[in-house]
Amino acid sequence: MEYNTIIFQVEEAVATLTFNRPIALNAISTELLNEFSNVLDEISTNEAIRVLILTGSGEKAFVAGADITELAKLNALQAKIFSAQGHRTINKLQHLPIPVIAAVNGYALGGGTEIALASDFVYASENAVFGLPEITLGIIPGFGGTQRLTRLIGLNRAKEMIFTGKMIKADEAQTIGMVNKVCAPDKLMEEVVKTAKIISGKGAVSLRAAKQVINNGANVDLTTGCQMETDAFALCMASEDAYEGTHAFLEKRVPEFKGSLLNE
Ligand code: CO8
Numbered sequence: 001m002e003y004n005t006i007i008f009q010v011e012e013a014v015a016t017l018t019f020n021r022p023i024a025l026n027a028i029s030t031e032l033l034n035e036f037s038n039v040l041d042e043i044s045t046n047e048a049i050r051v052l053i054l055t056g057s058g059e060k061a062f063v064a065g066a067d068i069t070e071l072a073k074l075n076a077l078q079a080k081i082f083s084a085q086g087h088r089t090i091n092k093l094q095h096l097p098i099p100v101i102a103a104v105n106g107y108a109l110g111g112g113t114e115i116a117l118a119s120d121f122v123y124a125s126e127n128a129v130f131g132l133p134e135i136t137l138g139i140i141p142g143f144g145g146t147q148r149l150t151r152l153i154g155l156n157r158a159k160e161m162i163f164t165g166k167m168i169k170a171d172e173a174q175t176i177g178m179v180n181k182v183c184a185p186d187k188l189m190e191e192v193v194k195t196a197k198i199i200s201g202k203g204a205v206s207l208r209a210a211k212q213v214i215n216n217g218a219n220v221d222l223t224t225g226c227q228m229e230t231d232a233f234a235l236c237m238a239s240e241d242a243y244e245g246t247h248a249f250l251e252k253r254v255p256e257f258k259g260s261l262l263n264e
Contacts, residue, residue: 001042005032007057008039013050013200014193015043020057025064028111030082032067037089044096050200050207052096053192054119055103056112059185062102062128065110068137079142086111086143094118095215097208099199103192104128105185109167114143117152120211122178123192124170125185130178131167151218153177203241203257209233 001008007018017039019026028036043049056062066086074082093100093115102108102119106127113130116122124130132145140146141162150158153176161168173179183191199207209232217225236242241257248255 001038003035003039005029006035006039008042010046010049012197013048014053014196015046015049015051016053016055017043018055018057019063021067022058024067024069025061025107026056026058026112027064027067028086029067029070033082033085033089037085037092040089040092040096043098044092047204050098050204051196052098052100053103053189053196054100054115055189055192056105059106059127061106061112062104062108063112063115064107065112065133066142071137071139083142086114090114090118090143097211099207099211101192101196103188104130104170104179105188109133110141110145111143114141114145114148116178117148118144121180122173123181123183123188123195124173124179125183125188126170127185128170128173128179128182129167130170130173131165132162133165133167135162136165149178201257203236203239203245203255205239205241206236206245209236 005019005021007020009016017036019032019036021027021029021032043052066082100119102116102122104116104122104124106125107129108116109129109131110133113132116130132141132149134141134145146158146162149161157176160166170179170182174182181191213225213229213232217228220228244257245255
């Protein structure tokens with residue numbers, strides 16, 4: 001499918017989705033949000049894609065938030081509809097069955113930070129900047145930032161960021177756990193692709209199971225989470241990949257995962 005605001009490429013098993021509105025630092029317009037949602041649908045039904053990378057076009061921005069030109073014209077009802085649509089799309093991202101790495105290559109503000117928060121983990125370039133500056137616009141985060149940032153970095157740090165609207169650089173974001181790795185700008189994609197390839201070489205069933213159990217387990221008590229792990233573990237053992245992985249170890253060879261989601 002062709003998109004106006006997104007570049008979508010698939011190379012081997014790794015897909016790269018590039019937010020592409022250079023005119024507004026890749027800000028999220030209604031069109032971009034619709035296209036983002038459609039690409040996620042496309043990815044979730046394509047079994048050949050094992051890992052998704054998100055990034056922004058240009059050297060300056062990942063995503064500079066919702067498009068403020070559009071935002072400024074919304075009445076309360078339209079804002080509710082836009083925010084709900086954003087939540088649906090970002091939930092879809094968080095629950096995509098495959099791993100998602102955000103390659104944050106510049107400003108990730110407002111909705112941009114919220115997209116990074118719903119990814120599985122973040123690598124950032126040294127010039128990346130994170131923040132939820134909505135308070136400065138007289139609003140609050142509307143795509144899950146008040147909830148996901150709090151869960152990730154804790155109540156007090158999240159409150160400070162949200163109440164002040166302050167922007168933080170990549171190294172501080174790494175210190176507080178928002179970023180896994182900080183890279184030189186010209187090495188960011190290389191590092192992300194390297195990690196994506198390591199992941200895409202693993203078994204598809206176990207990757208999906210691990211992501212699902214980690215995500216769902218984060219919202220329940222430990223006993224329930226461990227029970228979910230037990231069930232998912234049993235499901236993995238029924239896959240061809242588990243047979244291949246365990247037998248490859250015993251035969252002292254590298255496993256060749258077919259990644260079939262079916263137990264043929
Ligand atoms: N929306 C629209 N246009 C933008 C945005 C944006 N978010 N960010 C930048 N632009 C435009 C600028 O207007 C400018 O356009 P032009 O050249 O036509 O004047 C161009 O991009 C380049 O930007 P700057 O000249 O401002 O570049 P600087 O290097 O001086 O500054 C910044 C870069 C710091 C990133 C600055 O552009 C900025 O502060 N941008 C806004 C960041 C922001 O506040 N984001 C949060 C938006 S609100 C949000 O995300 C809420 C999500 C949930 C919504 C729920 C809705 C109901």
